[in-house]
């Protein structure tokens with residue numbers, strides 16, 4: 001589904017991402033972990049063509065993301081609050097995103113149903129603009145909007161950050177359900193090792209821009225990651 005070929009991103013001559021090769025299969029959930037500044041967000045930004053690599057290419061279903069808009073049809077993403085529209089209510093924003101994908105109001109309502117537990121009565125019918133929501137609730141809005149089109153690929157940067165413990169568990173279960181029911185491929189970054197392992201069948205570790213490990217998750221993965229990050 002996604003093929004990263006020999007990408008390098010450098011700022012002022014300093015290389016911040018350098019990945020010779022990384023492939024995500026259709027329906028596969030890959031968790032990206034790594035310490036602050038490892039290059040996770042920069043990698044996502046290149047996958048979503050928000051920034052261009054200094055060298056190399058990202059292909060989505062065999063097409064260079066920098067040379068086509070086709071991938072936008074089947075890719076949902078939420079990296080940060082800049083993806084939201086501050087001056088809309090949550091409902092207006094979902095309608096805006098729904099319209100982009102040709103969804104009716106009924107479709108939108110139906111597709112938001114699985115998010116109701118996560119929303120915890122704090123997202124819909126609040127009569128306030130997105131800019132006035134808490135960081136955690138803004139994140140919930142962004143994730144729901146990213147998933148609204150039932151994308152084949154969902155890219156989320158630190159989806160568990162800023163969420164309270166109950167919301168983290170609800171989100172984890174929601175992501176697992178979306179994977180199972182819709183065979184949605186996912187590319188998620190997280191500093192929460194246990195949650196990301198529970199959602200993803202494969203974990204990739206980035207360190208200083210380099211891919212240092214690529215592993216299938218199993219019952220030992222959490223211990224292995226904790227050992228890796230214990231320095």
Ligand SMILES: Nc1ncnc2c1ncn2[C@@H]1O[C@H](COP(=O)(O)OP(=O)(O)OP(=O)(O)O)[C@@H](O)[C@H]1O
Nearest residue numbers: 011012016034035036037038039040041042043206
């Ligand atoms: N526009 C930019 N100009 C200069 N340096 C940048 C820019 N964007 C990112 N960087 C640098 O690239 C490196 C990787 O940053 P990035 O945000 O991708 O890391 P990250 O793994 O997402 O970190 P975190 O876990 O803290 O969110 C950092 O050293 C960062 O300072």
